[in-house]
Amino acid sequence: MIATKVILAGKVYTPKEEISDAAILLEGHRIASVGPRSQVKVPAGATVIDNSDRIVVPGFIDLHIHGAAGHDFMEGTAEAVSTVAAYLARHGTTAFLATTVTARMDRTLRAVGGLARAITAAQGAPGGSGQAAGAQPLGIHFEGPFLNVKTRGAHPAAEIRTPSVEVFSRLLDRAMGTARVLTLAPELDGALTLLEFARSRGVRVALGHSNATFEETERAVAAGATHAVHCFNAMRPFTHHDPGIVGAVLTDDRFSAELIADGVHVTPPAAMILARAKGLERILLVTDCVSGAGMPDGTYRVGSSTIRVAGGVCRTKEGRLAGSTLTLHAAIRNLARFTGASFPECLVCATLNPARILGLEKRKGVIAPGADADLVALDINGGVTQTYVQGQAVL
Numbered sequence: 001m002i003a004t005k006v007i008l009a010g011k012v013y014t015p016k017e018e019i020s021d022a023a024i025l026l027e028g029h030r031i032a033s034v035g036p037r038s039q040v041k042v043p044a045g046a047t048v049i050d051n052s053d054r055i056v057v058p059g060f061i062d063l064h065i066h067g068a069a070g071h072d073f074m075e076g077t078a079e080a081v082s083t084v085a086a087y088l089a090r091h092g093t094t095a096f097l098a099t100t101v102t103a104r105m106d107r108t109l110r111a112v113g114g115l116a117r118a119i120t121a122a123q124g125a126p127g128g129s130g131q132a133a134g135a136q137p138l139g140i141h142f143e144g145p146f147l148n149v150k151t152r153g154a155h156p157a158a159e160i161r162t163p164s165v166e167v168f169s170r171l172l173d174r175a176m177g178t179a180r181v182l183t184l185a186p187e188l189d190g191a192l193t194l195l196e197f198a199r200s201r202g203v204r205v206a207l208g209h210s211n212a213t214f215e216e217t218e219r220a221v222a223a224g225a226t227h228a229v230h231c232f233n234a235m236r237p238f239t240h241h242d243p244g245i246v247g248a249v250l251t252d253d254r255f256s257a258e259l260i261a262d263g264v265h266v267t268p269p270a271a272m273i274l275a276r277a278k279g280l281e282r283i284l285l286v287t288d289c290v291s292g293a294g295m296p297d298g299t300y301r302v303g304s305s306t307i308r309v310a311g312g313v314c315r316t317k318e319g320r321l322a323g324s325t326l327t328l329h330a331a332i333r334n335l336a337r338f339t340g341a342s343f344p345e346c347l348v349c350a351t352l353n354p355a356r357i358l359g360l361e362k363r364k365g366v367i368a369p370g371a372d373a374d375l376v377a378l379d380i381n382g383g384v385t386q387t388y389v390q391g392q393a394v395l
């Protein structure tokens, strides 16, 4: 028998629609219906969860996260995945892509193999026993190794490679069907061939850590790469004579753009420029957060590098930014503050928009019949009071 639950909410943002005095009917791990309380038929015997003094929104989805709570995905262990997943759920994130960093190939292959096993295990039996201890891993985002050394950010120069179908095939084999996104620099020799190969294998290609000119970027867009990784960061800087990749991201409507909205990676006025150029429909909030997130200031590992976290800001020993300690929940609030948009308006950037990039917009990032019951309850001050992953409360 499928367990039915009704979540009553003072307000629901689906996220596009606002429903006051709402009810969400859950059947097992899915949403059966949502609407004003007076219109949702509650079956006899359903468990009623009263959140009528709360706001309920779709769970947040992070497409770019390297680790948290002392663990780094390059450890490639089930423990790393489950620890990060539990941390994320406490902050309202219900799904994520485990993101790699550039490292030695043998290490990367080992990590990817371990991640693939952990992700496959966590995805088995939706709503099944033991699966709701945290956010759900949706797959792997490969950040590197096919990046431009000039715009490498915190990725180690010695391990960066020229684009290679052969090398990526090895990574894909280890990923056992869990590869979702490949970030590459499109100006490198062989990048377009690799781009086409990745797309033919069902992997979305994102552009980043790139020194591409406007024209080089547009060639990659024409080949189907329409997602920009952490816009402004690790990109050829924009000037009016040389608009570069940033100019292409800002002006080409086919592009969606990730933003690390911590106020450190990108200043509030630059976030405003991005919002004006792209509209909230084409911005994806990501954390890019690392093992030091949710931990005290100190020294942490990201892949094979050591980073220092001071005042919540992560840097390599050369002083380069190296990921963040941000949560998506905080990022949504920051984006609202930076742009003057409301919190509900900014919700799409962390729910529906990332779901759409993965082709999951019917199942994730939305409160609608048939979608997974991935939900967050917020109190009147916006604090997370409960997170549901596939219908199961995790807090």
Ligand SMILES: [Zn+2]
Pocket (backbone or CB within 6 Å): 143, 153, 209, 230, 234
């Ligand atoms: Zn990066």
